[in-house]
Amino acid sequence: MTSAGPAASPGPEGRNGGGVRAALGGLTTRGRSFLAAGVAAAVCAYVLGQSDLLRVGLLLAGLPLICVVVLYRTRYRVAASRRLSPGRVPSGSEARVHLRMDNVSRMPTGLLMLQDHVPYVLGPRPRFVLDRVEAGGRREVSYRVRSDLRGRYPLGPLQLRLTDPFGMCELTRSFSAFDTLTVVPRTESLPAVRLAGEASGYGDGRRRSLALAGDDDIIPRAYRYGDDLRRVHWRSTARYGELMVRREEQPQRPRCTVLLDTRRVAYQGAGPDSAFEWAVSGAASALMHLMEHGFAVRLLTDTGSSVPGQGTEGFAGSSQESADSAGLMMDTLAVVDHSDGAGLSRSYDELRGRNEGLLIAFLGDLDDEQTALAARMRRSTGSAVAFVLDSGTWLTGGSVPGPVEERLRQLREAGWTVLAVTPGTRLADLWEQAARERTESPGAGAYGFSGGWS
Numbered sequence: 001m002t003s004a005g006p007a008a009s010p011g012p013e014g015r016n017g018g019g020v021r022a023a024l025g026g027l028t029t030r031g032r033s034f035l036a037a038g039v040a041a042a043v044c045a046y047v048l049g050q051s052d053l054l055r056v057g058l059l060l061a062g063l064p065l066i067c068v069v070v071l072y073r074t075r076y077r078v079a080a081s082r083r084l085s086p087g088r089v090p091s092g093s094e095a096r097v098h099l100r101m102d103n104v105s106r107m108p109t110g111l112l113m114l115q116d117h118v119p120y121v122l123g124p125r126p127r128f129v130l131d132r133v134e135a136g137g138r139r140e141v142s143y144r145v146r147s148d149l150r151g152r153y154p155l156g157p158l159q160l161r162l163t164d165p166f167g168m169c170e171l172t173r174s175f176s177a178f179d180t181l182t183v184v185p186r187t188e189s190l191p192a193v194r195l196a197g198e199a200s201g202y203g204d205g206r207r208r209s210l211a212l213a214g215d216d217d218i219i220p221r222a223y224r225y226g227d228d229l230r231r232v233h234w235r236s237t238a239r240y241g242e243l244m245v246r247r248e249e250q251p252q253r254p255r256c257t258v259l260l261d262t263r264r265v266a267y268q269g270a271g272p273d274s275a276f277e278w279a280v281s282g283a284a285s286a287l288m289h290l291m292e293h294g295f296a297v298r299l300l301t302d303t304g305s306s307v308p309g310q311g312t313e314g315f316a317g318s319s320q321e322s323a324d325s326a327g328l329m330m331d332t333l334a335v336v337d338h339s340d341g342a343g344l345s346r347s348y349d350e351l352r353g354r355n356e357g358l359l360i361a362f363l364g365d366l367d368d369e370q371t372a373l374a375a376r377m378r379r380s381t382g383s384a385v386a387f388v389l390d391s392g393t394w395l396t397g398g399s400v401p402g403p404v405e406e407r408l409r410q411l412r413e414a415g416w417t418v419l420a421v422t423p424g425t426r427l428a429d430l431w432e433q434a435a436r437e438r439t440e441s442p443g444a445g446a447y448g449f450s451g452g453w454s
Contacts, residue, residue: 022171023068023069023071023072023169023171024068026068026071026169026170026171026172027064027068027168027169028163028167028168028169028170030064030166030167030168031064031067031068031167031168031169032064034060034061034063034064034168035060035061035064035065037057037060037061038056038057038058038059038060038061038062038063039057039061040057041053041054041056041057041060041061042054042057042058042061043057044057045057063166063168064168064169067164067166067168067169068168068169070164071162071163071164071169071171072171074110074162076103076105076107076109076162077103077104077105078101078102078103078104078105078109078112078133078160079101079102079104080099080100080101080102080158080160080175080177081099081100081102081177082097082098082099082100082116082155082156082158082177082179083097083098083100084096084097084098084155084179084181085097085098087179087180087181087182088182088184088327088330088331089181089182089183089184090183090184090185090186090187091147091148091149091150091183091184091185091186091272092146092147092148092186093146093186094144094145094146095144095145095146095181096142096143096144096145097116097126097142097143097144097145097155098140098141098142099114099116099128099140099141099142099143099158100138100139100140101114101130101133101138101139101140101141101160102137102138103133103134103135103136103137103138104136105135106135107135108132108133108134108135108137109130109132109133110132110162110163110164110165111129111130111131111132111162111163111165112129112130112133112160112161112162113127113128113129113130113160113161113162113163114126114127114128114129114130114141114158114159114160114161115127115128115158115159115161116143116155116156116158116159117155117156117157117158117159118145118153118155119153119154121147121149121151121153122145122146122147122153122181123144123145123146126143128141145181147183148272149183149272150183150184150185150277150280150333150334150335151182151183151334151335152180152181152182152183152331152334152335153180153181153182153183154178154179154180155178155179155180155181156175156177156178156179157174157175157176157177157178158174158175158177159172159173159174159175160172160173160174160175161173182330182331182334183334184284184330184331184333184334185277185280185281185283185284185330185333185334186281186284187281187284187285187288188281188282188285188426188427188428189285189289189428190285190286190289190427190428190431191428191431191432192293193431193432193435219247220233220236220240220244220245220246220247221244221245221247222242222243222244222245223242223243223244223245224245227245228245231245231246232244232245233245233246253294253295253296254294254295254296254357254358255295255296255297255315255357255358256290256295256296256297256298256357256358256359256360257297257298257300257351257357257358257359257360257381258283258286258287258290258297258298258299258300258360258361258362259300259301259302259347259351259359259360259361259362259363259377260279260280260283260299260300260301260302260333260336260361260362261279261301261302261344261361261362261363261364262276262301262302262303262336262337262338262339263302263338263339263341263342263343263344263364264338264339264340265342265365266363266364266365266366266391267279267338267364267365267389267391268391268392268394268395269391269394269395273423274394275364275389275390275391275394275421276338276364278389278421279362279363279364279387279389280333280336281427282362282387282421282427283299283333283362284329284330284333285427286360286427287299287326287329287330288326288330290358290360291325291326295358296315297315297325297329298315298325298329299329299332299333300347300350300351301336301339301347302339302341302343302344302346302347303339303341303346303347304346304347304349304350306350307325307328307329307332308324308325308328308329343369343370343373344370344373344374344377345373347377348373348376348377351377351380351381352376352380353380354380357381357382357383358381358382358383358384358385359377359378359380359381359383359384359385360384360385360386360387361374361377361384361385361386361387362386362387362389363386363387363388363389364388364389364391365389365390365391365392366388366404366407368407371407371410371411372410374386374411374414374416375410375411375413375414375416376414378411378414378415378416383417383438384415384416384417385416385417385418385419385434385438386411386416386417386418386419387419387421387427387430388404388407388408388411388418388419388420388421389421390404390420392404393420393422393423394422394423397422397423400420400422404420405420408420417434417437417438419433419434419437
C-alpha cells in the first residue's frame, strides 16, 4: 500500500507558506535569544552612547533575521511517499513503514528533518535527519510500528522541517497524504479434526448438484481431450453431430456461520486479555481455519449484520471471492466493538428459517431468556458449537458457577456442543474437545457433522 504526496515547495510559494509572519514564527529558542540579546544591546548602546556595543547588538539581532529571510526564500520542491509492509498485520506483530523523499528541483537541499505522525499506541513519533539531497536525488528511511490493540490507525501526515546551518529558524511543511494501518485480531492455528455423524450437503458427505435431473434433462457439452469416454452421451452426439459428454457433477461447498456476541452487557473487563478480545480472536481463528478448508463462511453478529453481505445468500463463494471476503471479515473484526443491544433476537431472526449448515458461536453472559433464544437457533443448523465466556469467571479466575452450568446444560439438551471458556484456555484445545464431545454425544448421528472441521 503506497501513498504519495504531491510535490511540495517548502519555500514562500509553497502550499503551506504563511508569509514572513509565519517565517518569523519559526524562530527557534536560539534565534529568539539572539534577537532579544541584540535588541537589548542596541538599547543599552543608545542609552550609554557606546557605538561599539551598538554594532554588536545589530550583529546579534541581524543574524537570526538574515537566517529567516534566507530560509523563507528557499525554494525546494520535494515529493514524499509512504509504503506499509504489510498494510494488515495481526495484533502484537510489527509492520514496517518505508518513507521515500525525492528532490524534484534543480538545486540541492540543505538540512532536512522528517517527522511522521503516528498514533501513540503504535509507538514513539519517528524523526529522521537528511543531511543533503542532491538535485534529482532520493533518500529512503523506514521505521517499525507495533500495536497490541486491534483497530485501524492513521499514519500521517508527513512533515518536513527546514532549518538553517546556525539553528536560528525552522520552517515546517506538511504533506496531505495519509495511510491506514489495520491491526487485525491475532489468529490461532486450529487442528484438523472430524466430528461424528453426517449432515446432508456438508463436509465429506456434501451434496453434489447434478446438471441433469434425468436422461431427458441432460445439459451436455462438447467433448474435450482427456474426457472419460464413459461420459459420452450418444443421443446428444447424434443430435448435434459431434461428440458430446455429460457435464461433470458440481460439488456444493459446505457452509458455516460464525456468530460473534458483541453485547456490552455480556462482557466485563477490557484490554487485550479480556473475555471480549478472546471471543473476537476466536471468531477470527475459526473463520480463517474454515475458509482454508473449503468452507463458504460468513460472520454474523448479535446486531444481525452479516459479512460478507453479498454473494450466494451472504456467504463467500468462489476462491477469489473467499480471499476478498476473508480480508473484509478481518477488517470488520479489527474495529468491531460492543453493541448496545441486550439480546440475540436480531441474529436469531437472521438464522431462522434458513439451512445454515455449521454454526459456531462465541457467546458472552447468557440469562434465561437469551439461553432459550440460543437454544432455538439450533433448529436452523446442521450442527452447532458454542464457546461460552462467563465474565464472572474471567474476572475472578474461578470455576464456572452453578447457574452458568445450568444454562450450558439447556443448550446441550437443545443439540448444541457447548464448551465453557476459562481464562488462559487455548482455542485449539477447545476445538479438539468439541470434536470429542460430538463423537461421544448420543445425538451425534442425528445432528453431527462429517468432516466439517477438516
